[in-house]
Ligand SMILES: Nc1ncnc2c1ncn2[C@@H]1O[C@H](COP(=O)(O)OP(=O)(O)OP(=O)(O)O)[C@@H](O)[C@H]1O
């Protein structure tokens with residue numbers, strides 16, 4: 114059991130607080146993805162788990178043991194760096210063997226067995242006697258993962274391991290990481306700024322912004338029920354449209370471009386709310402439609418088009434079949450899928466829970 | 470290749486020669502000519518102030534083989550190099566690693582350790598003559614304080630050479646430290662982090678990561694060190710004049726003695742040529758043994 118628990122973990126550099134009170138539990142065999150924009154403190158949090166940065170305040174336990182102040186080697190973790198951090202003067206084999214040779218009592222044969230096994234899994238058996246400079250980016254990445262695997266640690270930490278690879282390779286490595294996680298039953302904490310990576314890899318995702326945890330949940334939940342406007346726009350592409358509206362007691366929303374009633378299920382609305390609509394929750398209307406707007410631009414992405422429509426001051430993106438896509442300048446009617454859209458407090462940006 | 474390109478290349482080459490010419494002249498007058506001249510001297514009986522010059526052939530070189538003092542001087546120089554350079558590099562490496570941190574005020578420490586390099590060697594020699602003084606020197610006072618016997622240092626044929634070695638280590642290590650520090654800055658810190666996560670201890674990181682990765686610079690420092698130490702002259706001149714009983718006599722000082730104290734330019738040239746060939750041979754040896762094992766970070 115390799116449960117990792119962060120309790121009120123904080124990090125300050127001098128007077129500047131970069132990570133605030135992070136509370137997060139990573140369950141055994143879970144693939145937890147820490148995701149957020151650049152500079153939000155993901156790496157710092159991961160490095161605190163690794164022991165490469167001191168924990169300013171709070172508590173960290175791994176497998177029930179308090180390791181808040183333990184040095185990295187006592188935490189039984191392995192990390193894969195964005196830069197791979199392979200030793201340039203050692204062969205792939207030696208890169209994987211080095212830590213084991215220096216720090217364990219394993220025999221040469223046992224170490225060799227582990228390396229062969231990991232190499233087999235990662236398809237790098239033929240590359241073992243090459244030095245990093247003789248490997249491609251993707252191959253280096255595999256060796257770096259192999260170096261972590263042979264340690265058989267309780268927890269694997271990844272800091273943006275795929276960001277130096279091209280899009281195609283990144284896709285393939287994503288699939289392989291998923292397979293490794295599933296087949297070997299690894300406990301993983303994975304940092305990325307790429308929301309697609311987060312959505313496809315994570316058992317759960319933890320969204321961070323400005324050093325604070327925004328929401329933790331399974332990807333679909335975070336996508337469907339974002340806790341606030343920040344999460345709502347960060348996850349999902351094209352991003353969710355946020356339409357500021359005035360609300361009356363009956364659940365009727367007033368906007369420059371439209372007026373619409375939403376089911377409230379007993380919740381009281383504040384007078385100013387934000388309506389969040391994903392591209393798949395709005396469609397072009399055959400009749401007049403709930404809202405009317407003017408098409409600003411239309412972008413072809415293969416089988417479908419993304420059409421941006423102006424609604425008063427705001428913009429909303431609509432997915433459309435290529436054949437049906439209206440031309441820029443056209444007046445169009447829009448229908449919202451009101452059962453699926455969500456509301457946020459205009460002041461705080463927090464989601465409003467409608468039991469509907 | 471078009472005519473224009475050919476002409477441009479030729480012009481470029483001419484320009485390069487034009488820039489090189491002054492330094493080539495300088496090298497010819499002050500380096501190659503003296504070397505040729507000293508080869509010629511070594512084959513003749515040349516005495517300062519004596520216009521008569523005889524052809525001797527290899528006689529000076531045969532004399533050298535039979536010269537007991539030459540072998541003693543040669544051994545002194547070799548011993549000095551063998552002890553001083555490795556120790557100075559080791560001290561420099563440890564200092565560089567210690568100073569390669571982001572602690573506050575680290576710049577002050579760096580300057581402190583680099584300071585000996587900036588003192589002219591003659592002045593440094595004078596200071597150490599005082600430090601080593603048997604009667605009142607601080608080093609003997611320190612030994613007494615620690616309950617150890619006092620030594621005669623520069624006046625003892627047993628301790629004079631070690632005394633000069635110690636002083637040289639002090640002087641060289643600051644210089645080497647600065648060069649190595651620049652190399653350490655180029656080692657990516659995530660390599661150390663990866664090793665720390667693996668549980669590799671600090672001394673093991675030094676041996677298995679730092680040293681291989683800065684090996685080109687280490688190699689450079691070894692070559693510079695060999696060149697310097699085989700030409701050690703100033704400390705011996707200032708501190709001991711080769712004494713007592715030639716205990717600190719080294720090759721360059723012996724050359725100086727033969728040339729300018731005994732006026733025997735022919736034999737002094739013979740010694741100088743021997744030294745030159747030996748040092749060239751040594752550097753050749755170092756480059757075939759160490760040069761091949763050098764790893765370059767740029768290959769990442
Ligand atoms: N050693 C340091 N000293 C001072 N501030 C630091 C230090 N390391 C990081 N920071 C600050 O902490 C904040 C979080 O940095 P961190 O590296 O965790 O961001 P990140 O979420 O990983 O971003 P990215 O996606 O760009 O890697 C940043 O504002 C950064 O400037």
Ligand SMILES: [Mg+2]
Pocket residue numbers: 155156157
């Ligand atoms: Mg980062």
